[in-house]
Amino acid sequence: MEKDIFTIKRNTLSYGRGYVYSLQYHLVWCTKYRKKVLKDGIDVECKEMLESLAQEYKFQILAMEVMPDHIHL
Known part of the structure; x- marks a missing residue:
């Protein structure tokens, strides 16, 4: 039985x-000057x-x- 060592299971x-x-990370990306540009399809x-x-x-x-x-994220 081979085990995939790169699979991270939840909890x-x-x-x-x-x-x-x-290993878990909490990442936050902010736009420059916090301008509201992630809308109108860019978010999707x-x-x-x-x-x-x-x-x-x-x-x-x-x-x-x-x-x-x-x-x-």
Whole structure:
């Protein structure tokens, strides 16, 4: 049975050869001068790009919120 060591499960520990970890980050991106530019379809495109990056690099997004002047991830 082969185990994928790069899969992070929600609220569980990840195991690999010689280590156990649970790594979580809280990221906030703000627009310059907090201008409200993340609207009118740009917010949807940002969500899609972040979700595709998560699939490509095999990490899980637990929560995401796109506001007009910042993104919580």
